[in-house]
Amino acid sequence: DPDGGDERLREAIADELLAAxxxxxxxxxxxxxxxLVAQHSRLMSPLVWDLAHxxxxxxxxxxxxxxxxxxxxxxxxxxxxxxxxxxADRPALPLLPPTxxxxxxxxxxxxxxxxxxxxxxxxxxxLRAGFAFGMIAQHEQQHDETMLITHQxxxxxxxxxxxxxxxxxxxxxxxxxxxxxxxFTMGTDTEPWALDNERPAHQVDLPGFAIDTVPVSNAAYxxxxxxxxxxxxxxxxxxxxxxxxxxxLCAPLHWxxxxxxxxxxxxxxxxxxxxxxxVLHVTFYEAEAYAAWAGRRLPTEAEWExxxxxxxxxxxxxRFPWGDEPPGPEHANLGxxxxxxxxxxxxxxxxxxxxxxxLIGDVWExxxxxxxxYPGFRAWPYREYSEVFxxxxxxPAEYKVLRGGSxxxxxxxxxxxxxxxxxxxxxxxxxxxxxxxxxxERA
Ligand code: AVJ
Ligand code: FE
Numbered sequence: 001d002p003d004g005g006d007e008r009l010r011e012a013i014a015d016e017l018l019a020a021x022x023x024x025x026x027x028x029x030x031x032x033x034x035x036l037v038a039q040h041s042r043l044m045s046p047l048v049w050d051l052a053h054x055x056x057x058x059x060x061x062x063x064x065x066x067x068x069x070x071x072x073x074x075x076x077x078x079x080x081x082x083x084x085x086x087x088a089d090r091p092a093l094p095l096l097p098p099t100x101x102x103x104x105x106x107x108x109x110x111x112x113x114x115x116x117x118x119x120x121x122x123x124x125x126x127l128r129a130g131f132a133f134g135m136i137a138q139h140e141q142q143h144d145e146t147m148l149i150t151h152q153x154x155x156x157x158x159x160x161x162x163x164x165x166x167x168x169x170x171x172x173x174x175x176x177x178x179x180x181x182x183x184f185t186m187g188t189d190t191e192p193w194a195l196d197n198e199r200p201a202h203q204v205d206l207p208g209f210a211i212d213t214v215p216v217s218n219a220a221y222x223x224x225x226x227x228x229x230x231x232x233x234x235x236x237x238x239x240x241x242x243x244x245x246x247x248x249l250c251a252p253l254h255w256x257x258x259x260x261x262x263x264x265x266x267x268x269x270x271x272x273x274x275x276x277x278x279v280l281h282v283t284f285y286e287a288e289a290y291a292a293w294a295g296r297r298l299p300t301e302a303e304w305e306x307x308x309x310x311x312x313x314x315x316x317x318x319r320f321p322w323g324d325e326p327p328g329p330e331h332a333n334l335g336x337x338x339x340x341x342x343x344x345x346x347x348x349x350x351x352x353x354x355x356x357x358x359l360i361g362d363v364w365e366x367x368x369x370x371x372x373x374y375p376g377f378r379a380w381p382y383r384e385y386s387e388v389f390x391x392x393x394x395x396p397a398e399y400k401v402l403r404g405g406s407x408x409x410x411x412x413x414x415x416x417x418x419x420x421x422x423x424x425x426x427x428x429x430x431x432x433x434x435x436x437x438x439x440x441e442r443a
Contacts, residue, residue: 055106279433362404370401
């Protein structure tokens, strides 16, 4: 019965909106007002900007576009338009102060829940399967990850806490798994809340390749450092080496050495770098150099997705490596349940048909691919979500694709088709990587 279906969908939407808001509250209530308006890094907005931007996008898409309501405060729109002011300039804007930002974002939400109660979810395309609501829940969760990055860059005493992930099961794993040559379906036409860049589904035929069973660990990365990886241009691309020089890179961000031991700062605490965790906070260029040093390369985006989704038994692409069920705590480290990636080899229940683990969750994985549209791409519902970031033939590619999602990604904003992108020099993000090789190269 269609009405009962709508009711269940309304509840699911309300739950996702609520989950996102609870996380936003956690991240913004954890610090005082001075901290909320401060610039913790020139790479990031003040937290109070993200807070009101979350409300402003929700107002724009749900109250104005879907609900046909008049703007609540049209004069603030330009302040929260990400394209008008670079992050570094945002602290100087006449932003809503913390109390007003909370009030505005909360008032928008109240009106959105009223709108949801009467929304016709099978009607206009923007509302089909609740898409606009799903897009806004994902948007808030994406900014929650952004705010968690700001927390990581913030100096001072710890204000966030979460239990550590369990140790890995320790069953013996091969260092790499094989994905035989052949076609698979990349992207999607059926994920109801997939964003425009994940569409449409299309066939991609790939040569055989091998891919690391688990993400590259801190211990493996330390071997690269110890072997002079940062000193030898040989392993680096020209662009990578020039950035390595200019930025004076010598270890992942937040690492430092004391008496020959690697330590790192994480959310205000200092601890020895755990060898069995996926490496985190590296640039694309560092990932690329490590892979070359290891005699390997980064996987392409298509290889990553085939490893994560292709089921050779049925020929179908799965929603997630483990199947079509939504992520549970047994499958993946998602949703900021932990404030760190889980040890490599964790989550056997989340493993892909090819045998690779931790493709979803833990760390975003750099791929070798530029961010480009799939064949048949159509910008929807707005060009500024993806289209303006795509590589184009008339200018050099700027963004590399990252896949899989980190421990800071919410399940609603994560699936086997989800695509993220950033500049290859960025490493404040929760990014690591795994490596691959052509099957024709070595046996
Ligand atoms: C998809 C993570 C690159 O944060 O810049 C948030 C998501 N888009 N608000 C970003 C996004 C608009 C986007 N990334
Ligand atoms: Fe945004």
